[in-house]
Amino acid sequence: MDLLKITSASFAAIFINNFVFSRFLGFCPFFTVSKKPYFAVIPGLAVTVLMTLTCAVLYPLNHYVLAPMILEKYLQTAVFVFLAYLITQAAQFAMKRIMPYSSGEIFSYFPLLSSNCAVLGAAFIIINENYNIIQGLVFSFSSGIGLTLALLMMSSVKERIDSPHIPAAFKDLPISLISAALMALSMYGFTGIFK
Amino acid sequence: MKHFVLGLAPVLAVSTLTINGIGMGLIFALTLLLSSGLIFLIRDHLPEIIRNSISVIIIAAVVTLIQLATVHYAPDLCASLGIYLPIIAVNCYIYYSAGVYPGAEAPLKTFKACLYIVIISVFAGLFREIAGKGTITMMIAGAGFTYDLGKSILKDISLSPAVVFAMPAGGFLIAGLVLAFIQHIKNISRRNKTWIC
Amino acid sequence: MAGTEGKAGTVVFSPHIHNRSSIEKIMWNVVIALVPAALSAYHFFGIKSIIIIGTSLLTGIVTELLMCLFARRPVTILDGSAVITSLLFSYMMPTTCPLFIVVSGCFFAIAIVKWAFGGLGCNFMNPAIGGYIFVTAAWKNFSTCGDDPLSVFKSGGWNAVTSAHFENYLNLFIGNIPGTVGEISKLAILAGLAYLVLMRVLLPVIPLVFLGTAAVFLWIFGGIPAGGAFFTGNPLFQLLSGGIALCACFMAVDYVTSPLTINGKIIFAVCLGILTSVIRLWSDFTEGAFYSVAFMNIFVPLIDRFTRTRIFGYGRLR
Numbered sequence: 001m002d003l004l005k006i007t008s009a010s011f012a013a014i015f016i017n018n019f020v021f022s023r024f025l026g027f028c029p030f031f032t033v034s035k036k037p038y039f040a041v042i043p044g045l046a047v048t049v050l051m052t053l054t055c056a057v058l059y060p061l062n063h064y065v066l067a068p069m070i071l072e073k074y075l076q077t078a079v080f081v082f083l084a085y086l087i088t089q090a091a092q093f094a095m096k097r098i099m100p101y102s103s104g105e106i107f108s109y110f111p112l113l114s115s116n117c118a119v120l121g122a123a124f125i126i127i128n129e130n131y132n133i134i135q136g137l138v139f140s141f142s143s144g145i146g147l148t149l150a151l152l153m154m155s156s157v158k159e160r161i162d163s164p165h166i167p168a169a170f171k172d173l174p175i176s177l178i179s180a181a182l183m184a185l186s187m188y189g190f191t192g193i194f195k
Numbered sequence: 196m197k198h199f200v201l202g203l204a205p206v207l208a209v210s211t212l213t214i215n216g217i218g219m220g221l222i223f224a225l226t227l228l229l230s231s232g233l234i235f236l237i238r239d240h241l242p243e244i245i246r247n248s249i250s251v252i253i254i255a256a257v258v259t260l261i262q263l264a265t266v267h268y269a270p271d272l273c274a275s276l277g278i279y280l281p282i283i284a285v286n287c288y289i290y291y292s293a294g295v296y297p298g299a300e301a302p303l304k305t306f307k308a309c310l311y312i313v314i315i316s317v318f319a320g321l322f323r324e325i326a327g328k329g330t331i332t333m334m335i336a337g338a339g340f341t342y343d344l345g346k347s348i349l350k351d352i353s354l355s356p357a358v359v360f361a362m363p364a365g366g367f368l369i370a371g372l373v374l375a376f377i378q379h380i381k382n383i384s385r386r387n388k389t390w391i392c
Numbered sequence: 393m394a395g396t397e398g399k400a401g402t403v404v405f406s407p408h409i410h411n412r413s414s415i416e417k418i419m420w421n422v423v424i425a426l427v428p429a430a431l432s433a434y435h436f437f438g439i440k441s442i443i444i445i446g447t448s449l450l451t452g453i454v455t456e457l458l459m460c461l462f463a464r465r466p467v468t469i470l471d472g473s474a475v476i477t478s479l480l481f482s483y484m485m486p487t488t489c490p491l492f493i494v495v496s497g498c499f500f501a502i503a504i505v506k507w508a509f510g511g512l513g514c515n516f517m518n519p520a521i522g523g524y525i526f527v528t529a530a531w532k533n534f535s536t537c538g539d540d541p542l543s544v545f546k547s548g549g550w551n552a553v554t555s556a557h558f559e560n561y562l563n564l565f566i567g568n569i570p571g572t573v574g575e576i577s578k579l580a581i582l583a584g585l586a587y588l589v590l591m592r593v594l595l596p597v598i599p600l601v602f603l604g605t606a607a608v609f610l611w612i613f614g615g616i617p618a619g620g621a622f623f624t625g626n627p628l629f630q631l632l633s634g635g636i637a638l639c640a641c642f643m644a645v646d647y648v649t650s651p652l653t654i655n656g657k658i659i660f661a662v663c664l665g666i667l668t669s670v671i672r673l674w675s676d677f678t679e680g681a682f683y684s685v686a687f688m689n690i691f692v693p694l695i696d697r698f699t700r701t702r703i704f705g706y707g708r709l710r
Contacts, residue, residue: 077284085248117204124281175371177367181365
């Protein structure tokens, strides 16, 4: 539980093994991100909270309920998928109750959030890599921050991508994918910094 | 269209080897077919509120069944697919909420989607491996072959493979270029149609 | 950077408002500023470097021609931007680089990093840097130099540098060292920068702040990877070796992909300096300057948004 190790592992999850650029998880809100940085960061932070919450719920569930049962490998996938879906729906419901008068832009992201791969992917990675609860929470939180960073990068570039000069064949989705490729290539330069 | 491409994320993620791409595509298509069939049978009998939740349960159950079958018959494929096999459940749910699943109309839409998925995954795996490593790997459950293009076709080593295509950045790049090509063809056909009208 | 002084303050013009002929003048001035580096490459490396530069130029011009024809726009191979991209890209390649790598990298840089985004002025990443990160990810062994002073220092420490006789600062400055085609001669690069400043093409804000921040950071933290203490780095050696001089003077200052205002440029250059030092000291890569420019290019529109000049007469709604 070394503090330096935890910090280094969390920075590695943000920059090197970034959820969007290295693991292809969670880029559903990536392509409809807003140009304004504030509205781009909000879905990212929401996903961060969701990921940490899901990890906090699913890890003890897996450890104390499923593992002692003989049916663990049969039930794991189904239980995780369904519970991640329930938690996301509950969060959406809670947001609508807490902030009913908020701007509509925030709420347009929620249907995509509910089908987000990142939340489930974080849970499965934690189980596969055999992290303990502290490592798991730190990993899911920093992966969420990495996702927010990716959303910030995309919203920053969005001004240039919405230009009318882009060829018609590349408009909308292909050019976003190519900019994601360039961003992934540029983050390749950070390999080896955080071991 | 956008939701269709976003749902193909696991295909892009694992298609660094040809057999991974083919396997993922077939598994995805099978999951989509089975779960869409079951949901099509059930959805008219359910009240509005729990329709989504029951769909999620059905999708999760189908994915679990297929995952267990894969672990039993092809354990090395399951190991290389890793966490992206359960992620198929989420992607099927994306397709469900985007309307790829059949409703009152014929199930032809789902068949078309499955066909596209298999074709795209085969080509993604093939291209990424040839460009990224120079080999074609078709080994499943210990049987099959690995065809090394570098040794058989290009006898000299003056051209070495571009490793970037086996990396995630290469996956994004290929996806972007292929989509641009498809959009170009669509634009041309749309333009030609308006001329004819 | 054009601007006017008036009673109300200074107005800075966006480069996109310049008319065609002044864009061409700026571009060809930059090409002239890049010629000393090519001459020094020929002096130290011989005909091999000219072959690489020539291949890159040919690929660049042909690609630009093809892209103009595809996009049905007026042919712009004579406006100098393709020449600049090809020259800069070839300056980042070692002399032992196979030609197919140079061709694919240059093609990627112009066709995809520049033209897929809409042509001149619409890309967010410097095309030469885009080509470089593609080529080093694809063919890492062929496109990086293993025996230049920076790699020797990174793998062996100062002892390895002295045993390979790289510690002579005059040699490092003039360019009598192994390295990539364009980065070896800091004298040629500084001559080019001085020419650009004299012809009023650019203010040297970004190069000075970039190199200054990197020098300070490398002085403070330079000795740590080798197990030393703080403040034991060797900033002069670090600045004179590797591609940081080439990057700071020609790639970070590209009009299209750097911030518009002076404050933005300072923030940009400080972040570049810090990132370059971090990558140089602790990463697996030897040269961090190009990757840090690639990374910061992504944030340039964000920096622009936060450092916008206030329009006179407008204020916040109270």
